Amino acid sequence: MQSAAFSLSSPCSIPSLKPRKFGSSTRFDPIRVSSSFSASKRGDLSTSNNGVSLPSLPKRSWSLSSSSAMPLRAWNSVPSDSKTDRLEVRASAAESAGEADNSGSLAKTLELGVLFGCWYLFNIYFNIYNKQVLKVYHFPVTVTVIQFAVGTVLVAIMWTFNLYKRPKITGAQLAAILPLAMVHTLGNLFTNMSLGKVAVSFTHTIKAMEPFFSVVLSAMFLGELPTLWVVSSLLPIVGGVALASVTEASFNWAGFWTAMASNLTNQSRNVLSKKVMVKKEDSMDNITLFSIITIMSFILLAPVAVFMEGVKFTPAYLQSAGLNVKEVAIRSLLAALCFHAYQQVSYMILQRVSPVTHSVGNCVKRVVVIVSSVIFFKTPVSPINALGTGIALAGVFLYSRVKRIKPKAKSA
Known part of the structure; x- marks a missing residue:
């Protein structure tokens, strides 16, 4: 084989292909x-x-x-681009991590949406079944005891089969939880008393005043002075409830004051939980705390129900009162199950979101319950009554938004 050698004359000129002389x-x-x-x-x-x-x-x-x-270096071998490889690997890992984060956040969002939907749905069915029972069975203390009893059975099943970890409770913890259980019991009892006297929509319109009691009690017992924005948001709440009360067709004072008492006791529970449960080593998650409170509420209220209303939940008594035993029993059981379910889901949501977000969700829940109860029970609502309810709920929503505004620290 022949080997050829090539020559370059200039980087910018091409050599002539004509034969040249040796000289x-x-x-x-x-x-x-x-x-x-x-x-x-x-x-x-x-x-x-x-x-x-x-x-x-x-x-x-x-x-x-x-x-x-301009000499060029020898081309002995192809250099390894290790830095580029490392960058590519890191970029691929970052992209994979980003995709995992996106999929994880999407799953969490869907899970939170399902929880909010269950919270609203269980609350709607609780109010419907509970109102149906209280319309024909006028013993709100006994109805409340049945709800706590069903909740106690569910908690026992949950702990027995390790569906949720059974806590180890000390005597000091029980003593700290007891005041919370007492006001929790009274809050649910007063709510049932109000639901037995007035329409569901009116009870929940009055319960929209919970922020007002929260601000007053926090200022009195915790020294938390409200900001100007918070005080301003309370004005439409109070005004809207007053307007709705004046124009409410089912209005009576017993239903009004028991709903107000429910606001007072429920917000007292929140204040006590901040004031009493202060030791970190004694703290527990919200679901465990609610489960213990449910059991204690049943123990506290059962003897009171027997003393005040007697044994009025036997089939013999229901038949003698002309009630359908099966229908009352099924609806009472469903109301109790929905009561415990929506409370549990509410605490599960509270563990995943901020208190402000939970408060906004609670405001939306109240709107959903009012609208659904008006549609289901065909409650007569005048335009002025609807306007008052809307103003009160708008005030609650405004309160939940301005609650996050912190007062400016005073400079020394």
């Missing part, structure tokens, strides 16, 4: 190549190409000399 003064800068031949064939190579005589080529490896005096 030409043109200087050729040879390209020195390392031949792929065997060692026996290596040596001085002399060949002619188009009448051009090339000098012998020494044994070098891919070095280039040109007339521009």
Whole structure:
């Protein structure tokens, strides 16, 4: 085989292909190549190409000399681009992590949406079934005891089968929880008393005044003075409830004051939970706390129900009162199950979102319950009554938004 040697004359000119004379003064800068031949064939190579005589080529490896005096380094091997590889690996890992975060956040959002939907749905059915029972069975204390009893059974099942970890409770913890259980019991009892006297929509319109009691009690017992924004948000709440009360078709004072008492006791529970449960080592999660309060509420209220209303939940008594035993029993059970379910889901949501978000969700829940109860029970609502209810609920929503505004610290 013949081997050819190439020459470069200039980086910007192409050499002529015509034959040249041997005496030409043109200087050729040879390209020195390392031949792929065997060692026996290596040596001085002399060949002619188009009448051009090339000098012998020494044994070098891919070095280039040109007339521009810009030598290039030897190309011995392909350099490894390890930094680029590392960057590509890191970029791929970051992209994978980002995709995992996006999928995880999407799953959490869907889970939170399902919890909010269950919270609203259980609350709607609780109010409907509870109102149906209280319309024909006028013993609100006994109805409240049945709800706590069903909740106690559910908690016992949950702890027995390790569906939720059973806590270890000390005597000091029970003593701290007892005041919370007392006001929790009274709050639910007063709510049932109000639902037995007035329409569901009116009870929940009055219960929209919970922020007012929260601000007053926090200022009295915790020293938390409200901001101007919070005080301003209370004005439409009070005004809207007053307007709705004046125009309410089912209004009576017993239903009004028991709903107000429910606001007072429920917000007292929140204040006590801040004031009493202060030791971190004694703290427990919200679901465990609610479960313990449910059991204690049943123990506290059961003897009171027997003392105040007697044993009025037997089938014999229900039949003697002309009630359908099966229908009352099923609706009472469903109301109790929905009562415990929506309370549990509410605490589950509270563990996942901020108190402000939970408060906004509670405001929306109240709107949903009022509208659904008006539609289901065909409650007569005048335009002014609807306006008052809307103003009160708008005030509650405004309160939940401005609650996050912190007062400016006074400079020394």
